[in-house]
Amino acid sequence: xxxxxxxxxxxxxxxxxxxxxxxxxxxxxxxxxxxxxxxxxxxxxxxxxxxxxxxxxxxxxxxxxxxxxxxxxxxxxxxxxxxxxxxxxxxxxxxxxxxxxxxxxxxxxxxxxxxxxxxxxxxxxxxxxxxx
Amino acid sequence: xxxxxxxxxxxxxxxxxxxxxxxxxxxxxxxxxxxxxxxxxxxxxxxxxxxxxxxxxxxxxxxxxxxxxxxxxxxxxxxxxxxxxxxxxxxxxxxxxxxxxxxxxxxxxxxxxxxxxxxxxxxxxxxxxxxxxxxxxxxxxxxxxxxxxxxxxxxxxxxxxxxxxxxxxxxxxxxxxxxxxxxxxxxxxxxxxxxxxxxxxxxxxxxxxxxxxxxxxxxxxxxxxxxxxxxxxxxxxxxxxxxxxxxxxxxxxxxxxxxxxxxxx
Amino acid sequence: xxxxxxxxxxxxxxxxxxxxxxxxxxxxxxxxxxxxxxxxxxxxxxxxxxxxxxxxxxxxxxxxxxxxxxxxxxxxxxxxxxxxxxxxxxxxxxxxxxxxxxxxxxxxxxxxxxxxxxxxxxxxxxxxxxxxxxxxxxxxxxxxxxxxxxxxxxxxxxxxxxxxxxxxxxxxxxxxxxxxxxxxxxxxxxxxxxxxxxxxxxxxxxxxxxxxxxxxxxxxxxxxxxxxxxxxxxxxxxxxxxxxxxxxxxxxxxxxxxxxxxxxxxxxxxxxxxxxxxxxxxxxxxxxxxxxxxxxxxxxxxxxxxxxxxxxxxxxxxxxxxxxxxxxxxxxxxxxxxxxxxxxxxxxxxxxxxxxxxxxxxxxxxxxxxxxxxxxxxxxxxxxxxxxxxxxxxxxxxxxxxxxxxxxxxxx
Numbered sequence: 001x002x003x004x005x006x007x008x009x010x011x012x013x014x015x016x017x018x019x020x021x022x023x024x025x026x027x028x029x030x031x032x033x034x035x036x037x038x039x040x041x042x043x044x045x046x047x048x049x050x051x052x053x054x055x056x057x058x059x060x061x062x063x064x065x066x067x068x069x070x071x072x073x074x075x076x077x078x079x080x081x082x083x084x085x086x087x088x089x090x091x092x093x094x095x096x097x098x099x100x101x102x103x104x105x106x107x108x109x110x111x112x113x114x115x116x117x118x119x120x121x122x123x124x125x126x127x128x129x130x131x132x
Numbered sequence: 133x134x135x136x137x138x139x140x141x142x143x144x145x146x147x148x149x150x151x152x153x154x155x156x157x158x159x160x161x162x163x164x165x166x167x168x169x170x171x172x173x174x175x176x177x178x179x180x181x182x183x184x185x186x187x188x189x190x191x192x193x194x195x196x197x198x199x200x201x202x203x204x205x206x207x208x209x210x211x212x213x214x215x216x217x218x219x220x221x222x223x224x225x226x227x228x229x230x231x232x233x234x235x236x237x238x239x240x241x242x243x244x245x246x247x248x249x250x251x252x253x254x255x256x257x258x259x260x261x262x263x264x265x266x267x268x269x270x271x272x273x274x275x276x277x278x279x280x281x282x283x284x285x286x287x288x289x290x291x292x293x294x295x296x297x298x299x300x301x302x303x304x305x306x307x308x309x310x311x312x313x314x315x316x317x318x319x320x321x322x323x324x325x326x327x328x329x330x331x332x333x334x335x336x337x338x339x340x341x342x343x344x345x346x347x348x349x350x351x352x353x354x355x356x357x358x359x360x361x362x363x364x365x366x367x368x369x370x371x372x373x374x375x376x377x378x379x380x381x382x383x384x385x386x387x388x389x390x391x392x393x394x395x396x397x
Numbered sequence: 398x399x400x401x402x403x404x405x406x407x408x409x410x411x412x413x414x415x416x417x418x419x420x421x422x423x424x425x426x427x428x429x430x431x432x433x434x435x436x437x438x439x440x441x442x443x444x445x446x447x448x449x450x451x452x453x454x455x456x457x458x459x460x461x462x463x464x465x466x467x468x469x470x471x472x473x474x475x476x477x478x479x480x481x482x483x484x485x486x487x488x489x490x491x492x493x494x495x496x497x498x499x500x501x502x503x504x505x506x507x508x509x510x511x512x513x514x515x516x517x518x519x520x521x522x523x524x525x526x527x528x529x530x531x532x533x534x535x536x537x538x539x540x541x542x543x544x545x546x547x548x549x550x551x552x553x554x555x556x557x558x559x560x561x562x563x564x565x566x567x568x569x570x571x572x573x574x575x576x577x578x579x580x581x582x583x584x585x586x587x588x589x590x591x592x593x594x595x596x597x598x599x600x601x602x603x604x605x606x607x608x609x610x611x612x613x614x615x616x617x618x619x620x621x622x623x624x625x626x627x628x629x630x631x632x633x634x635x636x637x638x639x640x641x642x643x644x645x646x647x648x649x650x651x652x653x654x655x656x657x658x659x660x661x662x663x664x665x666x667x668x669x670x671x672x673x674x675x676x677x678x679x680x681x682x683x684x685x686x687x688x689x690x691x692x693x694x695x696x697x698x699x700x701x702x703x704x705x706x707x708x709x710x711x712x713x714x715x716x717x718x719x720x721x722x723x724x725x726x727x728x729x730x731x732x733x734x735x736x737x738x739x740x741x742x743x744x745x746x747x748x749x750x751x752x753x754x755x756x757x758x759x760x761x762x763x764x765x766x767x768x769x770x771x772x773x774x775x776x777x778x779x780x781x782x783x784x785x786x787x788x789x790x791x792x793x794x795x796x797x798x799x800x801x802x803x804x805x806x807x808x809x
Binding site for chain 2: 122
């Protein structure tokens with residue numbers, strides 16, 4: 001771990017939490033930033049295929065409603081919950097797979113922190129581009 | 133485009149020698165990609181490079197052609213949407229200088245105007261007689277979009293005779309298939325390894341704009357771009373005769389062209 | 398007084414315990430303008446157990462903190478401070494004030510013998526007549542029953558009775574309920590000043606928790622800080638809403654084990670009232686995730702005293718804390734109510750605020766906890782709120798309350 005990529009580092013930090021089985025930054029049809037899948041909890045393997053397909057549908061909704069303030073989406077699948085924290089003003093979301101019985105509130109706090117850090121990085125990169 | 137020109141069905145020459153069954157590899161010019169492809173593209177294959185605008189399709193083609201030139205292979209670059217000068221400038225900005233190869237005959241840049249009736253003849257003549265080892269068609273999409281004019285008493289296999297173009301619009305699959313198959317057939321007739329690009333806006337239903345070429349091609353390389361996260365991904369979707377991972381890889385467009393992110397470390 | 402009082406809130410999000418200790422101390426001390434702190438409160442989430450351990454966390458703090466600084470703290474589910482809201486990391490509050498006296502006492506084996514723990518704590522607390530106290534008590538540990546392991550629902554009546562008898566043994570093994578309510582009662586025999594206390598916790602699993610005392614990492618202990626030199630204001634608020642469901646309970650002598658509810662078999666009646674399906678709540682996680690949001694309680698001196706469901710022992714229901722009333726009411730908790738009640742307490746301006754909030758609040762609000770933080774940030778200069786497994790308060794009227802699902806603060 002210990003990536004040079006700041007976005008990847010945020011995800012790797014999230015993955016260190018016991019109840020975050022997998023996480024990534026994704027948009028429809030594309031996972032933009034994903035840690036090494038060997039770091040994922042293998043318990044998600046039985047739902048991974050279904051989650052991948054379901055994500056496409058969820059992102060369809062995110063694309064449509066993000067401009068009017070869609071913030072968080074979630075669905076439950078078997079023993080897992082999939083959380084989508086929409087990155088504001090984008091069609092991207094921070095996605096995490098957690099056990100459905102996890103203390104979701106505590107996890108949401110760290111998802112929110114990760115989202116804020118991602119936005120900060122994107123804003124910083126934009127400012128650097130403008131200066132250049 | 134006239135159906136009278138439809139002498140495109142060719143007879144396949146069946147392999148007789150065992151040595152011809154071994155897959156030879158043609159390096160792409162990107163070392164990490166060649167590693168993922170067990171050495172490169174299969175010789176005499178047609179690989180579809182598909183992706184949204186700005187994803188790096190043309191850049192990949194530049195690498196492919198540049199590698200061929202370095203190996204002394206004759207290369208042909210067919211461009212439909214961009215003018216020749218634009219390609220030269222664009223490639224130069226990416227670090228490729230094709231002018232010397234053009235001067236010494238190793239490289240030909242050819243712009244095709246699909247609105248000309250003779251477009252297919254020009255293409256087929258160049259491919260069939262040019263003696264090229266590597267060919268790029270950038271891009272395939274305008275071919276598939278070209279309407280088909282049926283006239284006279286030509287029999288079009290398994291299609292009804294029609295007398296109005298609007299009854300057989302260009303975006304229908306049979307027409308796209310016709311064009312793609314025709315082009316691919318020219319490419320198959322010669323001992324060349326080809327790369328064809330296709331624009332892709334929404335990967336919900338298909339891997340190419342025409343929804344056909346991914347089935348007809350021997351290989352499909354998908355390029356994705358996420359402008360928000362500033363990420364590009366390359367995925368080898370299929371490659372016949374090749375054991376490959378389906379995992380997307382992070383790629384960057386740098387002063388050295390298209391580079392795999394891992395290679396930078 | 399305010400100009401001379403300096404406070405620094407620290408934060409570390411580093412994973413390595415030693416580095417985190419150094420960082421949290423440095424970031425707190427830098428706000429003291431070179432003054433040595435009179436006391437140092439240190440809190441962290443449970444994660445450092447896997448990334449170096451809490452002793453290393455403390456060692457890191459002591460790499461930076463001046464020798465002899467009174468330090469106390471413990472593990473919590475999360476915290477909120479000037480920097481943000483976190484359920485992973487370490488935080489600290491360092492305070493310096495010229496005429497402040499501080500001392501810390503410690504008592505061990507709080508579950509095994511809360512009375513002795515309090516006695517030991519008071520005997521080690523070397524300060525006369527402090528103006529107020531800050532307390533931390535070791536939190537609950539879900540018991541591992543001999544022979545059957547970790548269970549919250551024991552269906553069999555016979556086994557339930559057997560396990561009920563095992564509970565004192567569990568206490569002796571420092572497992573089970575925190576007994577912070579009993580500790581508070583015993584404390585009132587010795588102290589005569591306001592107190593704000595928290596129950597240490599982990600990440601909601603009630604598996605382990607720790608206390609910090611000087612350079613030591615402890616478990617199953619209590620630490621009590623007495624401070625003399627100024628008198629903060631204490632406030633409490635609860636977001637619990639009564640649901641108009643009242644029950645009568647019959648309790649055993651321990652005031653925890655309930656044999657009947659509304660004159661019916663306790664377990665059956667409880668399931669009926671709460672709409673629970675026995676099969677669905679077998680898992681430990683599911684039991685507590687439901688139990689915490691259906692608290693029963695009773696009013697005492699205008700405060701809602703929540704009684705936390707602990708275990709199902711066959712036909713009997715075991716509550717985590719002692720019940721002082723046989724008439725209980727069902728309450729509910731919503732995020733909206735948390736925010737509206739919080740406005741009453743957080744809209745007043747203050748320079749410094751330290752508070753203890755129940756972990757269920759952060760669990761209920763999730764990422765909306767930032768709405769709460771924004772409320773505090775709009776009125777308070779420096780603040781540190783910790784989310785624990787229970788709250789103890791003795792307010793200015795000297796009335797003790799051990800609460801759950803409440804917000805309790807002291808402000809200057």
